[in-house]
Every structure is written in structure tokens, then in C-alpha cells.
Amino acid sequence: MATLILVRHGRTTANASGTLAGRTPGVRLDSTGQQQAARAGARLGDVPISLVVTSPLERCRQTTRALLAGREDAPPVVTDRGITECDYGEWQGRAIKDLAQEKLWKVVQTQPSAAAFPGGESMTAMQARAVGAVRRRDAQVEAEHGPHAVWVAVSHGDIIKAVLADALGMHLDLFQRLHVDPASISIVRYTESRPYVLATNSHAGDLSWLRPPADAADDASATGTDALVGGGAGPAATGRDGS
Template identity: 40%
Template sequence: MVVTQVFFIRHGSTDSADKRLTGWSRGVHLNARGQAQAEALPGRLARVPLEAIYSSPLERALETALPLATAKGLKVRQRHGLIELNTGEWTGRSLRALARLKHWRVVQTAPSVARFPGGESLREAQARAVAELEALQEEHPKGAIAVVSHGDIIKLAIAHYAGLHIDLFQRLVIAPGSISLVHFDSGSPRIVRLNDVGAWEDGVARSAAPGAGPAKV
């Protein structure tokens, strides 16, 4: 049996989480809680013989990956396919202001037909994330790798591998600093663990705020 183990890690907490749509914004760093979440990763994955660590090129993801890479003696390999949703003209805008827009409801309720103005559609984001993951599986036909990315990208990828329609992907919860595990047995995916937050939330992830949508952090 040939199994590739992919550990999906959402980057740690940032101060922008409930304030604005950060998208591809540069200069968004982990806050103190996010740094603590990142520093906890080596202990949480101490028994996992990772052979590679891949990350979104955004700072908040790289900062999350670094402590794990240091502990494992590995380099962080950046992959653009793992980057956050391209939210286009909405990047940097406050969530409160966006919530008043009619198109925001489309993004919330019908992701399959939603596109961020001047950015990408959620279908496009899912397709490029899955394409990146398929390439990584070919590079690592067996063994374990870590993929550090963003909440909605991880949800879109796991929804794809779980056979969940994209319009339902927001039913998944991927908290900051969480670990999810998917086994690929000769290409066939198995969702082994989802949204494991360890001791940080006493085993219970905090729910997203009511009405909260994609690409918040």
C-alpha cells in the first residue's frame, strides 16, 4: 500500500481576522496567539517523520511554518498554488462594509458562481489548490508532508477530496493553527483528521462568527 500523508496546517491567528478581508495583502503577521500556535506545531507533530514542508508565500503562513521547519531540519518550500484567495478589489476592505454589498451574499451562499471583483472565482481557487496538491503527491508518492495554507484554501481542497459540493464547503471549520490530515492511498483520498486544534481550545474549535464568510484571514 502506497500512502501519501498530507498534513494541512492553517496559519496561526492574526489581528485582522474579524476586521478586514486580507486576501493577498502583504505585511499581515501572526499576533502573539498565532506565534504561540506556530511554536506549538513541532511538539504536536514530533512523531511525524515529515519529508517536506510547503507553504503559501504570504508572511502569516511562512511564520507559521518556520518553527516546524526549524525543528525538523527542513526548508520551507513556497508554492503559489497554496496562496490565499485572490479577493481582488475587495482586498483590505472592512468586513462590515463588505457585508452590506449584494454580491457578498452571492459569495456566502453560492460559491460555485461567485467571483471576487477583479480577483478569482472560488472554483478557480479550488482548482489551482487541488492542482498544486496533485503535483505534491507526485513528488511524494509515499511519506508525510506538511502544507501550510489558509482557511478557505484548505476547506476548498478538503471539500474536493471529500466529494463535497463547493456550495457546501463553508460547512467545514478550519481554525487558525489547526491540523487536518488526508491520506492518499494510491491516489484515493481518506479524510483522517479535521480541524485538530490540540490543547489550544481544549479540543473544541471556536465557531466562526455568525455571517462570517470566506477569506477573512
């Protein structure tokens, strides 16, 4: 079972100004976002990465470059529109404080499965295409690189929340209970029996435990697909960050 690392892009000028950027072109990381992305890259420095898949939007491509800066084993990078930002339609480019006055705002907060953005897409459609995209990529990575492969998807807050909600078996109407900060790291493994969520909204800590074990064939925690009663022994490496 391959391991998926979900990284949200770093903070942008739109985030800092309280604007819903959506798919607006030219939205870039601000200085804080650049620092956040660099820190995320440092955390991933000891993790072997087989592939990076990024949203085509500039802020995600910038974050991807920061994640891979200085790596000697830089993996291939591909873009995938399946993990691009939600199409917010007429909401795109507007101030969050103004959007909070719209009737649709409450629906987005309390019943997102019923929310469809005017001139854009519904939140159920957003989740379906994002989950479909990451599951297809995950199967591809495992087929090409083996069950211990690690890959990264660099995407957006609502996209990552939707993917995590699916992996947790949560109805989309509950996904606003999840929080995904700029440049945070979340980790999912898909198995034949179920997805496992290993971390969400993680900002700090050692990730070297994601390295395949020296004798992967004998490592039950890496190869097993059943949940271990009692929680099991965890990975052999120290410093696991499961926040």
C-alpha cells in the first residue's frame, strides 16, 4: 500500500487579505507562505518520494518547487486538474467577509452536500473528482513503485478536507469539522480493506518513519491491511508525528 502525503499550498496574498482566490490566475505565495512551504520541504527531506502531483494553480506549483528545493533525489512532478481548487464560480475573487452574508454561506457550513456555487461546481462534484484523482494516482504509484512507495499531492484546503473526509468515512456534511492549514501535511494510506489516516493538519515533527523499513517483507505495520487490535507497536523509527 503506497503512502499519500497531502500538502496544502503555503499562505497566499489572497489568504492574507481575506479573499476567496478560487481559480484566479496569478495568485502567489506571500513571504510567510514561502517560509511555510520551505519548512514542509525540510520535514520531507529524509522521505523518499516517488512522485509529486500538483494542482496546476501557481500557488501549488510554487509550493512544490519549495518542497523539492535542494533534494538530490528530486522525483518527477506532474500536474493534475483533478486536484485543482474548487470552482467557486461567482464567489471567486470576493471578500470572505462579504460571502459570509450570503444565504449559501450557511449551507456551505452546515450542509455542504447541498451546496452548489453559482456559475461553479457543487461540493459533491468537487469531492468526487478529487477523491477519484488521488485514488487513481495512488494505484498507479503502487503499481509502478511498489507497496512501500511514498508520493505527494500538493493541493488546496477544501480539496484536502474532502479527501480526508472520504478516507475517514465521514459524510461530506461533516467535512467542515476538519482543519487544513497552509503548508500543513496530512497522510493517508489506501488498502484493500480500508483507508488509514495517519496524520492530519500536521505542522512539525520528524517524518523519517515514512521511510520503508530495511526489511520491508518482515514489517507487519508496513504491509498489513488489517487494523491491529490494541493499536499495535507502531513504526520502528522514533519521532513519529501523528498530529
